Amino acid sequence: MNDTVSALILSQADFRESDVIIRVLTKEYGLLSFIAKGARKMTSKNAGSIIPVTKAEIQFDYKDGQTMFRLKTARTKKFYRRIHEDLKLTAASNMLCDVCAGMAHEAAVSDEEFDLLEHAFDLLQEGKDPDTLISLYISDMMKLFGIQADADECVRCGNTTVTALSAKDGGFLCHDCAAKAGVREIPAEDLKRFRLIVKGSLRHIDLIMNAAPADTGQLGVLIDMLRIHAGLQLRSFAFYKALYYKRYATIE
Numbered sequence: 001m002n003d004t005v006s007a008l009i010l011s012q013a014d015f016r017e018s019d020v021i022i023r024v025l026t027k028e029y030g031l032l033s034f035i036a037k038g039a040r041k042m043t044s045k046n047a048g049s050i051i052p053v054t055k056a057e058i059q060f061d062y063k064d065g066q067t068m069f070r071l072k073t074a075r076t077k078k079f080y081r082r083i084h085e086d087l088k089l090t091a092a093s094n095m096l097c098d099v100c101a102g103m104a105h106e107a108a109v110s111d112e113e114f115d116l117l118e119h120a121f122d123l124l125q126e127g128k129d130p131d132t133l134i135s136l137y138i139s140d141m142m143k144l145f146g147i148q149a150d151a152d153e154c155v156r157c158g159n160t161t162v163t164a165l166s167a168k169d170g171g172f173l174c175h176d177c178a179a180k181a182g183v184r185e186i187p188a189e190d191l192k193r194f195r196l197i198v199k200g201s202l203r204h205i206d207l208i209m210n211a212a213p214a215d216t217g218q219l220g221v222l223i224d225m226l227r228i229h230a231g232l233q234l235r236s237f238a239f240y241k242a243l244y245y246k247r248y249a250t251i252e
Helices: 081-085 087-103 111-126 130-144 175-181 188-199 202-211 216-230 236-244
Strands: 003-015 019-026 030-036 054-060 068-070 073-079 164-166 171-173
Touching (some): 019 087, 081 111, 087 111, 087 130, 087 236, 130 188, 130 236, 216 236
Parallel strands (some): 030 068
Antiparallel strands (some): 003 019
């Protein structure tokens, strides 16, 4: 039986002499893996359609209970040329893929998860600020999975006058609670940026970029939250930081 799905290609790894294994996100079946036979050969008809950060139409035989399949054919539906030709944008897209692969389900995935990642790719292709874009994508994914940061009040005592941010506590802290936790206070502007990221979404990226765009500091806090509260390690962040040369501070 031939099944055809639209898929967002997340990663690709060499397998055996001329094959590759790809990891993809689909609306119908969530996260799936495929063996693409002969994809590293010059004569492969599928190679160009299964590059990471590509939207492709994939044909295969689906069987319940499996998450690894043999790819029959792949046809490009959307190719993000600007991302593929820019090393910094490639690093940013790798982070998006890592977050998706670490948080999405190996089962039926919601349309919202698929559409969110595709929208993030589209915005990166358009040239939106990567720090703000990735931060909003992570924040949106955290909302979907019920682990969003608390940016309304002190997470320990409820005080609405906040002066610090703790990845370990999952949000803002007031002066007294920050002192007890040994967390340093940060400028009000940084708190404002973080609140906008948490309260906003990718749909609001232009407004947030104009009001208070995120920097690698806010992005780093969100990544620390994923590490602490979801057990997700994003190795791609180290390469991203090295390329962007922006401020980064781990806030525990």
